[in-house]
Amino acid sequence: MSFLEVNDLKVHFPVRGGFFNTIQDYVYAVDGVSFKIDEGKTYGLIGESGSGKTTIGKAIVGLEKPTAGEILYYGQLVNKKRLRKKLGYNKEVQMIFQDVLSSLDPRKRIRDIIAEPIRNHEKLTKEEEMKRILTLLDIVGMPSDALFKYPHEFSGGQRQRIGVARAVALNPKLIVADEPVSALDLSVQAQILNFLKKIQKDFNLSYIFISHDLGVVKHMCDYIYIMHRGRFVEAGTREDIYNNPQHIYTKRLIAAIPEVDAENREEARIKRIKVEQEYSEKESIFYDENGKVFDLVPISDTHYVAIKNKEDLGYVENSIA
Amino acid sequence: MENEKILEIKDLHTGFRFEDKYFDAVDGVSFSLYKNELLAIVGESGCGKSTIANSIVGLHDKNHTRVSGEIIYDDENVVNYSEEQFNKIRGKDIGFIFQDPLASLNPLHRVGEQIKEALIYHTDLTKEQRHERMLYLLGRVGIVNPERTARQFPHELSGGMRQRVLIAMALSCKPNIVIADEPTTALDVTIQAQILDLLSELQNEIHAGIILITHDLGVVAQMADRVAVMYAGQFVEVAEAKELFRNPLHPYTRSLLHSIPQSDAVGAELNVIQGMVPSLKNLSRDGCRFAPRIPWIPDSEHEKNPILHQISRDHFVRCTCWENFHFENEGGC
Amino acid sequence: MWKTVLRRVLLMIPQLFILSIIVFALGQAMPGDPFTGLITPQTKPEAIEALREKAGLNNPIPVQYKDWMVRILRDGNFGQSYTYKMPVSTLVGNRVANTLWLSLLTVILIYLIAIPLGINAGRYQDSAFDKGVVIYNFISYAIPSFILGLIFLLVFGYKLHWFPTGGSVDLGFKKGTFDYAMNKLYHMILPAITGAVLGTTGTIQYLRNEVIDAKTQDYVKTARSKGVPTDKVYSHHIFRNSFLPIAAFLGFTITGLLSGSVFIETIFSYPGMGELFISSINSRDYAVMNTLVLLYGFLTLLGSLLSDIIMTIVDPRIRIE
Numbered sequence: 001m002s003f004l005e006v007n008d009l010k011v012h013f014p015v016r017g018g019f020f021n022t023i024q025d026y027v028y029a030v031d032g033v034s035f036k037i038d039e040g041k042t043y044g045l046i047g048e049s050g051s052g053k054t055t056i057g058k059a060i061v062g063l064e065k066p067t068a069g070e071i072l073y074y075g076q077l078v079n080k081k082r083l084r085k086k087l088g089y090n091k092e093v094q095m096i097f098q099d100v101l102s103s104l105d106p107r108k109r110i111r112d113i114i115a116e117p118i119r120n121h122e123k124l125t126k127e128e129e130m131k132r133i134l135t136l137l138d139i140v141g142m143p144s145d146a147l148f149k150y151p152h153e154f155s156g157g158q159r160q161r162i163g164v165a166r167a168v169a170l171n172p173k174l175i176v177a178d179e180p181v182s183a184l185d186l187s188v189q190a191q192i193l194n195f196l197k198k199i200q201k202d203f204n205l206s207y208i209f210i211s212h213d214l215g216v217v218k219h220m221c222d223y224i225y226i227m228h229r230g231r232f233v234e235a236g237t238r239e240d241i242y243n244n245p246q247h248i249y250t251k252r253l254i255a256a257i258p259e260v261d262a263e264n265r266e267e268a269r270i271k272r273i274k275v276e277q278e279y280s281e282k283e284s285i286f287y288d289e290n291g292k293v294f295d296l297v298p299i300s301d302t303h304y305v306a307i308k309n310k311e312d313l314g315y316v317e318n319s320i321a
Numbered sequence: 322m323e324n325e326k327i328l329e330i331k332d333l334h335t336g337f338r339f340e341d342k343y344f345d346a347v348d349g350v351s352f353s354l355y356k357n358e359l360l361a362i363v364g365e366s367g368c369g370k371s372t373i374a375n376s377i378v379g380l381h382d383k384n385h386t387r388v389s390g391e392i393i394y395d396d397e398n399v400v401n402y403s404e405e406q407f408n409k410i411r412g413k414d415i416g417f418i419f420q421d422p423l424a425s426l427n428p429l430h431r432v433g434e435q436i437k438e439a440l441i442y443h444t445d446l447t448k449e450q451r452h453e454r455m456l457y458l459l460g461r462v463g464i465v466n467p468e469r470t471a472r473q474f475p476h477e478l479s480g481g482m483r484q485r486v487l488i489a490m491a492l493s494c495k496p497n498i499v500i501a502d503e504p505t506t507a508l509d510v511t512i513q514a515q516i517l518d519l520l521s522e523l524q525n526e527i528h529a530g531i532i533l534i535t536h537d538l539g540v541v542a543q544m545a546d547r548v549a550v551m552y553a554g555q556f557v558e559v560a561e562a563k564e565l566f567r568n569p570l571h572p573y574t575r576s577l578l579h580s581i582p583q584s585d586a587v588g589a590e591l592n593v594i595q596g597m598v599p600s601l602k603n604l605s606r607d608g609c610r611f612a613p614r615i616p617w618i619p620d621s622e623h624e625k626n627p628i629l630h631q632i633s634r635d636h637f638v639r640c641t642c643w644e645n646f647h648f649e650n651e652g653g654c
Numbered sequence: 655m656w657k658t659v660l661r662r663v664l665l666m667i668p669q670l671f672i673l674s675i676i677v678f679a680l681g682q683a684m685p686g687d688p689f690t691g692l693i694t695p696q697t698k699p700e701a702i703e704a705l706r707e708k709a710g711l712n713n714p715i716p717v718q719y720k721d722w723m724v725r726i727l728r729d730g731n732f733g734q735s736y737t738y739k740m741p742v743s744t745l746v747g748n749r750v751a752n753t754l755w756l757s758l759l760t761v762i763l764i765y766l767i768a769i770p771l772g773i774n775a776g777r778y779q780d781s782a783f784d785k786g787v788v789i790y791n792f793i794s795y796a797i798p799s800f801i802l803g804l805i806f807l808l809v810f811g812y813k814l815h816w817f818p819t820g821g822s823v824d825l826g827f828k829k830g831t832f833d834y835a836m837n838k839l840y841h842m843i844l845p846a847i848t849g850a851v852l853g854t855t856g857t858i859q860y861l862r863n864e865v866i867d868a869k870t871q872d873y874v875k876t877a878r879s880k881g882v883p884t885d886k887v888y889s890h891h892i893f894r895n896s897f898l899p900i901a902a903f904l905g906f907t908i909t910g911l912l913s914g915s916v917f918i919e920t921i922f923s924y925p926g927m928g929e930l931f932i933s934s935i936n937s938r939d940y941a942v943m944n945t946l947v948l949l950y951g952f953l954t955l956l957g958s959l960l961s962d963i964i965m966t967i968v969d970p971r972i973r974i975e
């Protein structure tokens with residue numbers, strides 16, 4: 001059952017200029033996206049940098065004010081601070097930031113960093129609070145002597161876990177994880193990913209998992225949204241996206257992943273060139289004359305593609321075959 | 322001429338000074354680079370990859386760095402070259418491409434001027450000829466409007482364009498050797514693919530030997546002729562690329578490959594390498610350096626003083642622990 | 655860019671307007687009025703009252719303000735100095751010129767000293783030269799400005815008789831002649847050196863740090879990797895970037911000197927704005943005081959505008975359109 005619903009969300013940032021420093025134009029960072037979040041599921045959000053992923057995440061947790069559209073939590077609007085407070089929404093929806101270090105106050109000890117959300121939302125005695133923090137550290141696999149250290153004393157992977165500990169402190173329903181492993185080495189990345197999966201099972205969490213690494217998204221996500229220019233170009237299950245990509249942007253993204261496969265690199269290169277060519281030839285089918293992405297249309301129960309005429313898909317398919 | 326050796330490194334040690342003591346970040350590395358070859362050096366961050374790259378052309382701050390061993394280029398050992406001597410080969414014979422294209426360009430100079438700079442010091446071209454060559458180079462790296470781009474400042478370009486500019490700069494004097502230190506780490510995958518393809522294409526044109534430093538095994542698999550896997554200042558495995566991925570031997574190589582989310586085991590638990598790369602001061606220099614991260618493997622499997630063993634014609638592995646290695650959850654065999 | 659400059663200049667109008675209200679209000683809040691000083695036991699209260707009435711001091715406050723502004727804007731009439739018995743505009747005009755020349759000389763001296771010291775200290779970090787500069791910096795930082803001024807005055811003025819001990823020009827020189835200008839310069843040297851020694855501290859420190867910082871930047875590594883000779887690496891890449899913050903600060907440095915001149919001018923009895931300001935406070939010469947505060951405010955705004963303009967010229971990343 002879906003507990004969070006986003007309808008036609010738009011976040012536009014004004015660009016100021018001119019003689020009176022008036023609004024000249026807008027950055028259409030997020031320009032009309034809709035989706036639903038079910039319990040215990042992981043949703044991937046992929047796209048190149050600047051496509052609007054972080055902005056969607058921030059709008060969901062209430063850090064960015066939507067220009068238009070609605071965010072519904074159990075059917076109730078949560079676009080105002082007052083409404084979020086009434087529903088305890090801020091407790092239930094947390095975010096893990098890409099750049100953890102800058103999201104952790106360098107002058108605070110880990111103990112206070114993790115306690116902060118608890119103190120904001122719950123009244124606990126000192127002992128209860130300490131017990132909770134120790135449990136959290138244990139969950140994220142950090143020793144208890146971390147309590148009195150400062151953020152800079154930890155490695156990237158450890159900081160990421162602190163970010164996770166803080167995010168799960170209030171036992172939320174949904175965590176927006178913004179590129180949580182992008183800056184980490186492979187083995188540390190594996191650790192964090194395993195861990196996110198484990199606590200998902202334990203707490204029946206949902207994730208919105210933001211990344212530009214398609215391998216990681218494939219590993220983590222049940223359902224995937226591909227973003228480009230502030231809109232979704234394609235949405236579908238893991239199988240829909242990886243085995244049957246339809247939008248040229250998705251195809252291009254997938255073709256660009258360097259697979260750990262040294263034997264077939266020549267084939268991969270040829271495929272890449274072909275897709276690149278298709279991308280420039282078929283642009284008008286997938287983007288309108290202003291370069292805007294069309295609305296999503298269903299091509300199966302789970303699979304959606306942003307295209308003007310569904311009939312064109314067949315044409316595209318045939319032309320590459 | 323395929324197998325012409327253009328660079329040979331023997332027992333390279335590069336140490337950084339902390340207070341009065343030097344700690345080696347590169348600890349006995351030897352390898353050769355051949356014409357037209359792409360050698361990838363791969364490993365987690367902090368293993369010493371960039372330190373190798375910087376040592377080759379003396380880019381370190383000499384006041385707190387100590388480099389020893391042999392770096393033989395053009396029949397000369399350049400290890401103890403002075404800054405002036407290095408300046409004669411840097412940019413001319415050896416081109417460099419760095420990770421962060423924005424930080425690597427001077428924010429106050431126009432892009433065109435920065436590309437022409439190497440030409441001033443390494444060629445006899447006149448001012449007009451340098452300008453012509455600069456425009457040619459920009460066009461060659463796939464910039465659509467070279468004249469316009471030449472007049473722009475770095476911040477006015479996209480990440481991909483900036484990296485193209487850096488490549489144009491590194492290749493401006495047709496170097497024999499190109500060292501690319503994580504050239505695509507800061508870029509989106511689609512841009513990464515374009516930049517890597519460009520690099521291969523240009524290599525075919527100038528026949529340079531390329532040292533590609535990366536932590537991305539996918540990039541290695543797509544690009545490398547030969548691979549050196551590096552851990553804690555040493556090469557632990559060196560092999561032809563196809564051989565390495567077909568038949569990875571060293572526990573570190575296998576562990577890395579095992580931690581990548583694989584398409585055939587979607588959603589399964591990923592392998593985690595226990596512990597982390599030790600810092601220079603905490604690194605124990607006796608015995609197998611990877612041993613602390615595979616504690617279930619008994620000491621008897623490791624060598625006292627691990628050396629690189631030749632397994633087949635083009636495949637080398639350090640230590641003996643690979644022979645009976647198994648992952649922790651696999652049980653002994 | 656000129657559009658922005660014009661906009662900024664227009665923006666200064668409301669800023670100055672607010673400043674004028676504050677200045678006026680302060681003048682009102684001060685005890686006494688210009689005539690208080692004229693009162694002697696013999697003065698008849700009616701005579702004072704008549705004077706007050708004539709000067710409009712009995713009008714409602716907004717009307718007084720309006721009258722004041724109208725006189726300033728329409729006639730350039732800033733009032734009459736009661737102590738100097740001359741129009742404030744004439745009085746201040748002379749003084750401003752003196753201070754501007756002194757500040758200009760000080761700025762030139764600051765840069766003549768600070769640039770070579772700062773740059774070479776940074777380039778040859780930890781050398782004997784660098785250590786010497788650090789010590790110089792420490793000393794000039796630790797000495798309070800009036801002590802240094804007094805020492806210079808005593809040693810070079812009274813003991814050695816190298817420089818005059820007060821005034822801005824000796825009697826008997828004809829305005830506009832070369833000798834007149836040289837004599838003025840001669841009077842400025844000692845105060846300017848004092849100001850410069852004090853002013854160099856921050857600048858040297860800043861430059862030195864900037865150079866040390868720039869040395870480790872990636873673009874410097876790129877330049878070296880291209881084989882650019884060391885001297886050129888410094889002159890083309892490091893120095894120019896290190897100058898940025900200094901250049902950006904030039905406007906503020908100048909306004910800082912203008913207002914910092916208060917001490918130095920007083921010590922050297924140099925007839926500039928600062929000295930006038932102090933004496934006008936002492937004698938409650940409100941017309942002069944208010945004018946000077948307005949002028950300082952105006953110069954500060956001008957300084958920040960100047961800084962912004964310089965910045966856009968030297969740093970291509972900053973574009974004001």
Ligand SMILES: Nc1ncnc2c1ncn2[C@@H]1O[C@H](COP(=O)(O)OP(=O)(O)O)[C@@H](O)[C@H]1O
Nearest residue numbers: 013027029047048049050051052053054055056
């Ligand atoms: N606070 C802001 N003000 C103006 N523009 C912004 C702001 N935040 C983001 N943007 C712009 O919105 C677009 C989307 O940004 P973002 O959501 O961060 O993308 P992503 O996370 O996919 O890289 C970008 O063009 C970015 O420059």
Ligand SMILES: Nc1ncnc2c1ncn2[C@@H]1O[C@H](COP(=O)(O)OP(=O)(O)O)[C@@H](O)[C@H]1O
Nearest residue numbers: 337346365366367368369370371372373600601
């Ligand atoms: N200039 C330096 N001074 C001191 N230590 C350094 C310096 N550069 C690198 N190191 C250390 O040397 C080791 C290897 O670093 P590096 O070569 O940058 O690794 P990699 O490029 O593989 O990530 C690390 O432990 C790093 O902290």
Ligand SMILES: [Mg+2]
Nearest residue numbers: 053054055098
């Ligand atoms: Mg983002």
Ligand SMILES: [Mg+2]
Nearest residue numbers: 370371372502
């Ligand atoms: Mg590195």
